Amino acid sequence: MKKAIGLALAVLATSVVAASAQGAQKGSSAIAAGVSCKGTMKIAFLTPLTGGAGFLGNEQGSWAKYAVKTLAPAMHLKIQLVMGDTPVEQGAAVAQTLAQKYVGDRKVVGIIGPSTSGAVVAATQTFFQAGLAHISPSATKTDLTKRENGKLEGTPAFFRDVPGDYIQGPTDANYMIKTLHVKKVVIMDFQEPYSTGLAAAVERTLKAGGVSTTRLSASNTTTDYSAFVTKVPNDADIVFFPTQKPGDAQTFAQQLLEQGKKAKVFGGDGSNGPGQFKAPGSYVSNFAPDITGIKADAKIIAGWKKDNPKSTVGSFGPPSYGAVQIMLSAIKRACAADHGVIKNRHDVLRQMKRVKISNWILGGKFAFSTKSNDPLNAKFYIFKIQQDGSYKLVG
Amino acid sequence: MDQFTQLTVDALTLGSVYALIALGYTLIYGVLKLLNFAHGDVFMVGSFIGFGVLQLLGGTDNPVVPVWALLVIITFAAMAGCATLGVVIERFAYRPLRDAPRIAPLISALGVSFFLANSMQLLFGADPRNYNTFDLSNGALYLRGIDIGNVRVPLLRIITIVAAFVLMVLLWFLVNRTRTGKAMRATSFDREAAAMMGIDIDRVIVFTFVLGSALAGAAGVLFAVRVPTTVSIGFVAGLKGFTAAVIGGIGSIPGAMAGGLILGFAESYTQGYVSTKWSDLVVFSILIAFMIFRPQGLLGRPDISKV
Numbered sequence: 001m002k003k004a005i006g007l008a009l010a011v012l013a014t015s016v017v018a019a020s021a022q023g024a025q026k027g028s029s030a031i032a033a034g035v036s037c038k039g040t041m042k043i044a045f046l047t048p049l050t051g052g053a054g055f056l057g058n059e060q061g062s063w064a065k066y067a068v069k070t071l072a073p074a075m076h077l078k079i080q081l082v083m084g085d086t087p088v089e090q091g092a093a094v095a096q097t098l099a100q101k102y103v104g105d106r107k108v109v110g111i112i113g114p115s116t117s118g119a120v121v122a123a124t125q126t127f128f129q130a131g132l133a134h135i136s137p138s139a140t141k142t143d144l145t146k147r148e149n150g151k152l153e154g155t156p157a158f159f160r161d162v163p164g165d166y167i168q169g170p171t172d173a174n175y176m177i178k179t180l181h182v183k184k185v186v187i188m189d190f191q192e193p194y195s196t197g198l199a200a201a202v203e204r205t206l207k208a209g210g211v212s213t214t215r216l217s218a219s220n221t222t223t224d225y226s227a228f229v230t231k232v233p234n235d236a237d238i239v240f241f242p243t244q245k246p247g248d249a250q251t252f253a254q255q256l257l258e259q260g261k262k263a264k265v266f267g268g269d270g271s272n273g274p275g276q277f278k279a280p281g282s283y284v285s286n287f288a289p290d291i292t293g294i295k296a297d298a299k300i301i302a303g304w305k306k307d308n309p310k311s312t313v314g315s316f317g318p319p320s321y322g323a324v325q326i327m328l329s330a331i332k333r334a335c336a337a338d339h340g341v342i343k344n345r346h347d348v349l350r351q352m353k354r355v356k357i358s359n360w361i362l363g364g365k366f367a368f369s370t371k372s373n374d375p376l377n378a379k380f381y382i383f384k385i386q387q388d389g390s391y392k393l394v395g
Numbered sequence: 396m397d398q399f400t401q402l403t404v405d406a407l408t409l410g411s412v413y414a415l416i417a418l419g420y421t422l423i424y425g426v427l428k429l430l431n432f433a434h435g436d437v438f439m440v441g442s443f444i445g446f447g448v449l450q451l452l453g454g455t456d457n458p459v460v461p462v463w464a465l466l467v468i469i470t471f472a473a474m475a476g477c478a479t480l481g482v483v484i485e486r487f488a489y490r491p492l493r494d495a496p497r498i499a500p501l502i503s504a505l506g507v508s509f510f511l512a513n514s515m516q517l518l519f520g521a522d523p524r525n526y527n528t529f530d531l532s533n534g535a536l537y538l539r540g541i542d543i544g545n546v547r548v549p550l551l552r553i554i555t556i557v558a559a560f561v562l563m564v565l566l567w568f569l570v571n572r573t574r575t576g577k578a579m580r581a582t583s584f585d586r587e588a589a590a591m592m593g594i595d596i597d598r599v600i601v602f603t604f605v606l607g608s609a610l611a612g613a614a615g616v617l618f619a620v621r622v623p624t625t626v627s628i629g630f631v632a633g634l635k636g637f638t639a640a641v642i643g644g645i646g647s648i649p650g651a652m653a654g655g656l657i658l659g660f661a662e663s664y665t666q667g668y669v670s671t672k673w674s675d676l677v678v679f680s681i682l683i684a685f686m687i688f689r690p691q692g693l694l695g696r697p698d699i700s701k702v
Contacts, residue, residue: 054521227666
């Protein structure tokens with residue numbers, strides 16, 4: 001028996017080491033040779049298509065595909081969108097491996113994503129060394145674009161079209177203080193970059209506002225939160241639950257009721273999944289408003305609905321459409337500057353910050369900040385979950 | 396005191412599910428000396444079968460049968476579906492390798508695990524499946540139950556714990572008090588001698604897979620009635636079940652039950668009293684401690700090699 005177990009553990013350990021080794025390869029500094037703008041170029045999208053956050057990647061993917069389908073021909077570009085799966089449960093190694101793969105493909109001239117902050121941390125150096133611009137439609141960790149506690153995890157090749165947690169954290173915390181008048185808040189994290197960063201940002205503002213806080217930390221693979229719910233004080237007003245799996249937020253809310261706790265769940269942008277997180281009275285924040293209320297988007301929504309008749313418009317898709325729009329604009333500008341040939345990937349990267357969009361899908365105009373690779377004047381929105389499970393904009 | 400009671404209820408719920416998974420590992424190891432790493436994914440398939448049957452019966456919004464019947468039907472459907480899956484896995488992935496070196500069926504088991512997880516994803520997508528049992532009877536399964544001090548033990552947890560223990564008692568009875576059980580024990584003790592005594596080894600092995608997989612199916616439903624299930628859940632569940640089986644003494648039925656409960660208690664109390672960050676560390680440290688100081692597990696037999 002001992003031998004069999006030893007053998008089994010050895011096989012498992014070998015698999016883990018092999019996966020880690022693959023993920024730890026040094027970033028290639030390969031720069032794509034000239035790519036003709038008349039030929040087909042590729043944009044790769046790194047997002048979780050499977051696992052607990054698979055809903056997010058599939059929603060983002062559908063909007064990215066629609067953006068490529070409609071916007072690229074209008075810009076006289078031939079673009080192929082390739083999708084790479086980065087399940088949140090599998091950590092950083094997958095994003096690293098995919099980054100190597102796309103860097104090695106000379107037709108890849110831009111990257112959408114990675115969608116999650118952890119995957120950005122894992123892949124951004126590789127992309128930067130290759131001069132590949134990458135723009136995330138959902139990675140919000142502050143230090144991806146701004147120095148925080150003396151640390152900057154992102155690179156100059158990383159951009160995002162949504163605001164960071166340095167806006168989300170205070171927005172959520174201030175809503176709790178000023179509107180919900182909370183006295184005691186439990187803050188959870190899931191031992192990965194996104195939730196730890198956001199939890200810290202919320203905690204700072206709450207403490208500064210005189211709110212009593214308790215911090216709990218769960219592994220990213222936790223499915224049953226009963227023991228965590230047990231530790232929530234009976235008089236806690238809110239449990240801040242910045243998961244990337246909305247189904248887990250729903251489970252947590254139900255287990256709070258099960259144990260007779262009065263606290264409500266307040267999720268971050270990662271919890272924003274109306275199909276899965278629908279506990280009445282809970283809150284979620286998001287970087288995008290409900291775009292169905294923006295008149296200028298009606299045609300885009302109708303076109304997307306035609307391609308995705310069974311889907312509803314969520315909050316993660318529209319910023320992906322926007323990210324593709326920004327990337328295509330940068331490619332077009334690089335093509336024009338280089339007389340129809342992208343000589344190397346830096347040419348696209350150089351154009352990124354110059355992109356301006358007048359009819360931005362999230363409303364108003366889009367431009368990058370001059371101080372960071374974040375959008376200018378972007379903000380977070382807060383939704384309250386209604387009795388029928390729908391999300392109502394409240395802040 | 397209330398926290399202790401609540402954590403104990405959590406531990407029993409969690410531990411009873413781990414025990415059911417561990418029993419599958421231990422049964423198959425006992426008879427075949429094979430670590431069936433696909434077992435966690437059979438558990439996952441069970442949770443999906445339960446979800447599918449639940450939808451066929453009208454879902455939680457509009458069930459066509461009473462709630463108790465609904466829970467019984469989805470559990471038995473998952474057990475039947477997983478038992479069939481177990482037979483197929485044994486026939487195509489393990490039987491051809493029965494006389495091969497030990498590493499071969501082990502790798503085959505890992506392959507089956509990936510095959511099941513990826514096939515399920517291809518067929519049903521990556522979205523989590525939530526049974527939404529809260530909506531059944533307007534939350535009665537969560538909000539009603541037995542009060543112990545200030546702690547309410549909800550009906551759903553009582554059902555989970557009782558169902559798991561009933562299944563364990565039935566299994567114990569089957570293995571220790573029936574002719575088939577005797578054949579299983581004989582095969583486990585010495586396969587060749589059992590064959591010479593007229594026991595149909597193939598039949599016993601198939602029956603063992605039926606039994607182990609059915610328990611995984613039941614565990615899948617008992618787990619998923621409380622938390623959403625995904626195609627990726629099998630890996631972690633399998634790892635915990637395997638750990639429970641090793642702690643209890645792989646090959647020992649009472650050991651698997653004890654191992655599952657120990658794991659549940661260790662996880663729950665660590666989260667409650669030590670740190671929520673440390674539960675996996677403590678659980679797997681217990682595994683390492685057993686591997687070093689008592690490799691045969693709590694109730695397992697030490698290997699004796701003829702020298």
